[in-house]
Amino acid sequence: MPELRKDPITGRWVIIATDRAKRPSDFVRQVVPPPTTAICPFCYGNENKTPPEVLAYRTSGNRDQPGWRVRVVPNKFPVLGIEGELNRQGEGMYDKMNGIGAHEVIIEGPDHDKTLGNMSEKLIEEALWAFKERVNDLKKDRRFRYILLFKNHGDAAGATLEHPHSQLIALPVIPKRVKEEVDAAKIFHDLKERCIYCDIIRHETAAGVRLISETDRFTVLAPYAPRFPFETWILPKRHESHFEDADGSTVANLAWILRATIRKLEKVLEGPAYNFIVHSAPVQEGPLAHYHWHIEIIPRLTNVAGFEWATGFYVNPTPPEESAKFLREAGLG
């Protein structure tokens, strides 16, 4: 009998199709192919193929020259423009505003053929510092209400370039899904005077069946009502609402656990495409007692079809207890 499970935060019901439970080898995977040697705008020597850098950590060289370890540049084809006023207005019965925002690319090292699973921990730590630094800079611009940090790895996950990179989009509105999550966490906090994510960490640590790994500072788990097979969350143990407030040792520990978790997924799923997204509180809010930043990693194994789009109602063929067991037993962290 399949099970209907409710996500405790958003209230979204998910079908966990236990009758047709899938092992990792049952998925038709698009394994991310080895990188090619085509000219890449993110490689050393091609710095002039991107807009001028907004941040770089360098070993040598000058601005927009080789010698950087991590480099942040505006996206050459931004979805939003940085210049101008929001100019909120009505259009007949509708609402619109100018598409003001920032869209940047964080290039995670000079090596074209590395992935988060095999690059140095130090480099991942620096990329996370670049995230933090860019968010803390952009949030000074009061037009921006939310900043998204995400990575698309592999074609099936929407990546158009192979060279390891993440993206940042600063928005003048709080996206609907983010607002729902933050508002729902607030309702829980108003009722219980506890953070629901702190509750989940305690519950899952005690229960163990969905726990993947933990460090001093982080808990890695499969959520109770995952939308996707092998959906994996990384949560800081200490309550904090904003990713960009994480201190130095938290960032260092996150680099370690993020790499270890990606390595587990790469081992069990044989190099899948995936997205990861940093879920963090709206940037113009002070520290929030009810929200708890975390990272969600979604391997792209299944093709999402019509009714999932229409309804936000997901069918997941892999119970989280099984994906957690596979990842736990994969070793590596």
Place this chain on the structure above:
Amino acid sequence: MPELRKDPITGRWVIIATDRAKRPSDFVRQVVPPPTTAICPFCYGNENKTPPEVLAYRTSGNRDQPGWRVRVVPNKFPVLGIEGELNRQGEGMYDKMNGIGAHEVIIEGPDHDKTLGNMSEKLIEEALWAFKERVNDLKKDRRFRYILLFKNHGDAAGATLEHPHSQLIALPVIPKRVKEEVDAAKIFHDLKERCIYCDIIRHETAAGVRLISETDRFTVLAPYAPRFPFETWILPKRHESHFEDADGSTVANLAWILRATIRKLEKVLEGPAYNFIVHSAPVQEGPLAHYHWHIEIIPRLTNVAGFEWATGFYVNPTPPEESAKFLREAGLG
């Protein structure tokens, strides 16, 4: 300058990337390939390869034999089971229930190689009648709160079989996205004492720029804040909350306009994969003044990536005014 537009019903903001507006030929399309001749469980003579039929409109033959024009069968690999009690229960801090529901397949004619664009109008009308009849039968089962009707056409849209078919899933919960849409329409109605969809039909008919076509009974338009390029809605002009209450001449007219609209999309986008979803009110509710059933058609042209998943925040490279113009000028209806 890209534009941020707000969906008037759900409040979802969408980026319309007008700077990189795309013509139909700019999309890397996965054209749906011509059907193969592999053994198909939905073809005549293979009736024993599906579970026994629950409904059929026949010219000749007996139950589970050839001679049917439209045939409805339970899905052989259902995501929910029809037998049993819901058995709502807590599990630690979480909520779950048994995965009770119905999952059926509507086989739209005996011809393996037809599509909605080239099959007979009469057959589409009969398939729509089968939808109606199945919903009206299943809603007598008070366990079911919502019934989804949808079609996945082509591999990229999640179809696993080529033979023309749609699907029905009856659920014991109202999916979150559906509830949001219905609740938002109710808030509008409480405020204005008008249906927001009726307002949209009037507004778009007068404005014209996003109008694709209309008949006596239906309006076809590109919504103001579409999530996807060439997203297309078909709305009945007369206010009605439940698809399954549509009368005979409405169903006949819908068959005509649905086929004409799919033909337009097939012509302009050269045979794209697509999903269509019937948005209708929860089945245990009586007629609602605030909700208005409609069909949403989503061609699958872009790859949805990380941040869309995370945030419900969509980037659409084609302004609806352009997609409407292409579809209007395609003729055929």
